[in-house]
Amino acid sequence: MRSASTQDKEKQIIELFVRDESSAMDKLYNEYADKLFGVCRRYLTDYDSAQDALQDCLIKIFTQFKSFEYRGQGSLWAWLNRIAINESLLFLRKEKTSAFIRTGNELPDTCDDEPPVNDIPIETIAELIRNLPKGYRTVFNLFALDGYSHKEIAQMLGIKEYTSASQYFKARNMLARMIKQYRQKQQQ
């Protein structure tokens, strides 16, 4: 039922764009703007940058909608999500923070167990992900949350596959430690 509802919504929006209706943009915005903003916020630490990325993303969606081909349920969101990711990656270049945090030997390199995350608020997890170094954060978002393979990530970022895997491994460990520290603080 839920999936049928989603599919109906997608088809409705597509029809509005096909008929060039003035309400098409409003409909799409109301349905997906917050989700798209969430994608931008995951990649970009700076709020204003995320805002600009969202604006560019929406402009690109509205101007290129005619090139979109509907391929079944979820294909519209997949297309929108890809555009949002691309725009976020562009803005990542403008961020002045360095790609990596040089932690030296302060923290152990591995984390044996991953702390549970179900009871942690979404916004908190998003904030912790934003606190990761840029390179770690990018690869973690692409692999763990957006479902790209290391091969695809390597092609997107112009790096080697093993570099992507290495970055993800370090990112996951760092995130796990941060969640653990958060939980410890909450328990105190």
Add this chain to the structure above:
Amino acid sequence: MKEQWTKQLREKMQDYCPKAPDDMLANVKRELKKQTVLKRATIRRLTVLRAIAATLFAALAGATIYILKNTTPEITKPTANVPANTTTNHPQTLANQPETLHESFTKASRTKKELFQDDEQVIYKNHETYCPIGNESLQIETPKTEIAQAETSQIENQSPQSPEAVLEKHANTPTQNKKDRHLPVDNLPNIKAEQAYAPLSIDAYFTGAGTINQSALPPQYYASIFEPENELIAKSLLKTSTTIQHDQPVKLGLSVGYPISSHWTLHAGLSYTRLSARIYRSTILQTITTKQHLDYIGLPIALSYTLVSTRRARVYLAAGTELQKLVNGKTFSISSENDGDANKASETTKLTESQLQMSANISAGLSYIVIHPIAIYAEPGLSYYFNNDSPLQNYYKERPLNFNINFGVRINL
């Protein structure tokens, strides 16, 4: 276990929907409206530029055709080949002279007559009717080899002689190279060399243009050089910090000049241009250095107008157009990762361009005959390269209007 944890995170973050800014939609609509207006203005500007280029090309072609049709050379090359031992003095024997000399004399009955020699390229103009053979005297002089001397000759002051005396004198004159002869007529007005007639020529030239410059790469550049299925790669590289350094274009060419009148010459030929650039690009995790080479083959066509000409030197103006096609393009990239990893990767990519590159050129030229028939020349000028909407970034896009100097060797045939 670890995959389970990642999966939990993914499912949780799917519901992450922070509130978008309230005025976002209004801003987007306003921006879209601006882009539509800008796009229309750009299309209008491109249309006007293309119309101007087409008009210029048509005008040039039309002028060329008109000149070719309506201009008839009025130069009669003296091919006099009077034997050194001729003793017959009767005027009528002139008719028995070698045909070329006879023809030259018969042509003297025309209203205008121009004679010239190969080396000196001296042209005499007579606006009065020549006297028929036998009625007035003819005088054959030893030719002067210097044009300066020819310019000051005062033929009208020479005393008339009978044709027989003239022929006898000629018979006793040492045999001259027929190229050195000229045949002034007695009643000609002051004569001076007005202009040199440019012969058919072959040019080989080299062009130097512009300087190395550095600029930021336009956002859409890298999007165009990747395969469509690598859309994500292209888009992830857009607006990255990228600089491009263009090397000085290298151009070599060969052209043939065909004189269509005493002043005008039509040039057509073939050219080769190499455009090189270095692109420095930093992505999120690495730095990439790319060398780009583009090879163009061009068909230039031009018209030149001789302003001033002396025995050895010639000053002229030229205007023309050129169509170029990319025949070979490639980039070679070396990447190194920002985390200090010494490993480097290299990649070669082939570039193609379906569009033709059109340019318009004007120049002023100076040529100097070093040793006949070889001349050297220099042509400083301006070139404008029209935007062909090609995705490739090259020197022409960076500097559509640029100053250049052609240096070359010309062989006059």
